[in-house]
Amino acid sequence: MRTEQPKMIYLKDYQVPDYLIDETHLTFELFEDHTLVHAQLVMRRNPAAGAGLPPLVLDGQLLELLSVQLDDRVLSGNDYQIDASHLTLHPASERFSVDTSVKIHPETNTALEGLYKSGTMFCTQCEAEGFRKITYYLDRPDVMSKFTTTVIAEQHRYPVLLSNGNPVGNGPQDDGRHWATWEDPFMKPAYLFALVAGDLWCVEDSFATMSGRNVALRIYVEPENIDKCQHAMNSLKKSMRWDEEVYGREYDLDIFMIVAVNDFNMGAMENKGLNIFNSSAVLARAETATDAAHQRVEAIVAHEYFHNWSGNRVTCRDWFQLSLKEGFTVFRDAGFSADMNSRTVKRIQDVAYLRTHQFAEDAGPMAHAVRPDSFIEISNFYTLTVYEKGSEVVGMIHTLLGAEGFRKGSDLYFQRHDGQAVTCDDFVKAMEDANGVDFTQFKRWYSQAGTPRLAVSESYDASAKTYSLTFRQSCPQTPDKQEKLPFVIPVEIGLLDARGAEIALQLAGEAAAGATSRVLSVTEAEQTFIFVGIAAKPLPSLLRGFSAPVKLGFxxxxxxxxxxxxxxxxGFNRWDAGQQLSVQVLQELIGQHQQGQALVLDPRLVTALRSVLGNEQLDQAMVAEMLSLPGEAYLTEISEVADVEAIHTAREFVRRQLAEQLFDGLWQRYQANRAVSKTTAYVAENEHFARRALQNIALSYLMLSGRPEVLAATLEQFETADNMTERLTALAVLVNSPFEAEKALALASFAEHFKDNPLVMDQWFSVQAGSPLPGGLQRVKALMEHPAFTIRNPNKVRALIGAFAGQNLINFHAADGSGYRFLADLVIQLNALNPQIASRQLAPLTRWRKYDGARQALMKAELERIRGSGELSADVYEVVSKSLA
Structure with a gap:
């Protein structure tokens, strides 16, 4: 931990490394109370860095140096300099080797960076800068090396020894220990290193690549989880085939491995050939994982596999370029998920998440560009802006170039930069060169923070039969910049006539009318497009498919x-029109509540949703999405000053009104779908996901009626469902109901049945933490005493603390500030245990400017208390200091 102010790192200060590492040879001796790491680095002067032999400065943290050797010479303390972060040596020639031996303590590593223990298993997490906690190294992504790794451990405790690449040897030792050696033939930076040692079982399969090679596939888990791997294996094989068909990318090693780990800060990690996953992102079975969890597993397996090319074979030059791999790969995994499920529903879910959470990030103190200019702690920049907005930026390139042009650009990118560490500019340049276009202005999406606003006005000239759309773009100030230059904003539009038919579009100056949907490229602060041959004033359908991550005003x-x-x-705009209608109605009700008036619901919302509910031709997943009201977090994000009580009261009022007025339609849909569920085996496929989605949202509305037949149906679903999707929904409906006796019995029954399944217990925690009923904080504090909870496990923290602070807004934002004090206490505690998780839990407090003066003062006071609490990690310091700036 650090007490001094951490140093800001700037993109403008980037310099190439003075030295390169051609070969890295590692030997790990794993023991219960320590680990010895022996490293041999075959190095040379970087010819791109200039002449001379400057000092060699190796990164290292929390390492006990046992010995160091430069070529054949064992160095004494006078021959090198060492401090808490670096080992400095003085090479005498341009080519040399460095041998070090260090002692580390993975058994006490609660930060879960570098080498640590999850339960009885050794595992690693080296992205972004964890490798320096394993051995002294040039721990930066633009230093790429070939790795050979030998792992030695007690055979009885750790029969499985894994690392990157292909296995090249293994055997026993005389002392009850054994060894395994792995060789990775591909150059990689240290952040992609991985090691696993444990008593693991394995599910095996194989995949035949498009060139006819056979790749062994293995998923390693602890023995009790061996029956929860098949969905992940199926997802992996689908991903491999999809990447060949859509991007022409073939896997390159003889083996691909996934390991499920219970204690993990992130979702998963794309280490070359040995992906390490949070167990929540790989384990899925009908009885223990919801449909959403199945879809998440499929998406994350795909994401990490796709990184083999967009992240591993071509990697980042520096951490400012993080979106080079993450934004591109999120775009790739979104395309995969859209092809595997419903393209429209996938887009709806992605945009709803982006608008609620990433737009809030853009509007807060941690706002940064997709490629930030500076950071203190890189772990804080694994953000929605880098990932989700970065994906949207790649998506806009796809929209502007079309599918064929984008594929040409990605092919050139992989061909040109295979085996290199490159920049976002290199990615864009490949797209430009492959298509003969100029994206100079477009690149402002990488350098300007904030969510652009696009105000649209219309004009119709009946005599000339012309229809004009005028676009005015702007972008709010953000902490990094006040002045923003115009973006390139691709706006896909259509025009509808009075019957709802699409009109063929012809811009002034064009020879003939074309398609009924087209992309307009808005590049100026104000720009007008004139359509000709329009017989009557149309209704515009704007920003179809959410073609740009902007706030649209019409x-x-x-x-x-x-x-x-x-x-x-x-389909996206049909849903979005419903969301806009709901927002208008909800904001009217919020105003009524604030003025002390009786709440009166606009009947048009009921009429619209009744029509949706009765449309049996519409995809059931779409019906479910359209029935879902905008959440309290989104209503908060679009408010100038968020009135927590008014937002909650208005939204609950609408839900109850819809439950009463649409009861018959909801009940019919529920019963029909539940009847199918009771006679159909669980299948993790789109049609089945859609049926259960509509069934479950109908039940959540129906319970608001309080009718006995709904309670009976809920209990029946809870007690007899053969899958977690239906069981957990029934539990959540009961938890949020006034039926106290039934609620208590259901919670106790669920916990008893699943007490030995940590991931299911996480869902049990979240259901209770997210309940908006009074007493939320007291429930959360009581649950922290439950034997299934531990603050040392990131999944538990996210399930209980994260769900309460991030989702249960009415209770977290209690007027007395108790929720804020609670979160600050937890952050202070976590700061000493796991700084990454501590900083990520801070997000709700950082948005204090959204609330009324009293709440602002309370939230700022807690941020000040955290800042003054003592030894802050760089992770927490950066978030707190920027929030208070």
Whole structure:
């Protein structure tokens, strides 16, 4: 931990490394109370760094140096300099080797960076800068090396010894220990290093690549989880085939391995050939994982596999370029998930998440560009901006170039930079060169923070039969910049006539009318597009498919939104029109509550949703999405000053009104789908996901009626469901109901049945932590005493603390500030245990400017208390200091 102010690192200060590492030879001796790491680095002067032999400065933290050797010379303390972060040597020639031996303590490593123990298993997490906690090294992504790794451990405790690449040897030793050696033939930076040692079972399969090579596939888990791997294996094989078909990318090693780890700060890690996963991102079975968990596993398996090319074979020059691999790979995994499930529903879910969470990040103190200019702690920049907004930036390139042009660009990118560490500029340049375009202005998406706003106005000239759309773009100030230059904003549009039919689009100056949907490229602060041959004033369908991550403003009235809900051919915009209608109605109700008036629901919302509910031709997943009201977090994000109580009261009022007025339709849909569920075996496929989604949202509305037949149906579903999706929904519905006796019995029954399954117990925690009923903080504090909870496990922290502070807004934002004090106490405690998790839990407090003056003062006071609490990690210091700036 650090007490001095940590140092800011700037992109403008980047310099190539003075030295390169051609070969890395590692030997790990694993013991219960320590580990010995022996490293031999075959090094040379970097010819791109200039002449001379400057000092060699190796990164290292929390290492006990036992010996160091430069070529054949064993060095004494006078021959090198060492401090808490670096080992400095003085090479005498341009080519040399460095041998070090260090002692480390993975058994006490609660930060879960570097080499640590998860239960009885040794494992690693080296991204972004964890390798320096393993041995002295040039721990930066632009230093790439070939790794050979030998692992030695007690054979009885650790029969499985894994590392990157292909296995090249193994055998026993005389002392009850054994060894295994792995060789990775591909150059990689240290952040992609991985090691696992444990008593693990394995599910095996194989994959035949498009060139006819046979790749062994293995998923390693602890024995009790061996029956939860098949979905991940199926997902892996689908991913491998999809990447060949869509991107032409073939896997390159003889073996691909996944290991499930219970204690892990992230979702998963793409280490070359040996992916280490949070167990929540790989284990899935109908009885223990929801549909959403199955879809998440499929997406994360795909994401990490796709990194083999977009991240491993071509990696980042420096950590400012993080979105080079993450934004591109999120775009790739989103495309995969869209092809495996419903493209429209996937887009809806991604945009809803982006608008609620990433837009809030853009509007807060931690706002940064997709490629930030500076950071204190890189772990704080594994953000929604880098990942999700970065994906949207790649998606806009795809929209502008088209599928064929984008594929040409990605092919050139992989061909040109295979085996290199490169930049976002290199990615864009490949797209430009492959298609003969200029993306100079477009690159502002990488360098300017904030969510652009796009105000649209219309004008119709009946005599000339022309229709004009004028776009005005702006971007709010962010902590890094006040002045923002115009972006390139691709806006996909359509025009609907009075019958709802699509109009062929012809811009002034064009020879003939074309398609009914097209992309307009908005590049100026104000820009007008004129359509000709328009017989009557149309209704525009704007930003189809959410073609750019902007806040769109157009003066739709409620009748127009209802019309788009019924007629727009773009599924995303049909949903979005419903969301806009709901927002308008909810904001009206919020105003009524604030003025002390009786709440009156606009009947048009009921009419619109009744039409959706009765449309049996519509995909059931779409019906479920359209029935879902905008969440309290999104209503908070779009408020100038968020009134927590008014938002909660208005939204709950609408839910109850819909439950009463749509009861018959909801009940019919619920019963029909539940009947199918009871007679159909669980299948993790789109059609089945859709049926259960509609069934479960219907149940969540129906319970608000309080009718005895709904309670009976909920109990029946809870007690007899053969899958976690239906069981957990029934539990959540009961937890949020007034039926106290039934609720208590269900919670006790669930906990008893799943007490030995940590991931299911995480869901049990989250259901209770997220309940908006009074007494939320007291429930969370009581649950922290439950034997299934430990603050040392990131999944538990996210399930209980994260769910309460991030989702249960009415209880977290209690007027007395008790929720804020609770979170600050937890952050202070976590700061000493796991700084990464501590800093990520801070997000709700960083958005204090969104709230009324009293809450602002309370939230700022807790941030100040954290800042003054003593030894802050760089992770927490950066977030707190920027929040208070």
């Amino acid at each position: 003066p739709y009235d409620r009748d127009q939104l209802m019309f788009l809900m019924q007629h727009d051919s773009d």
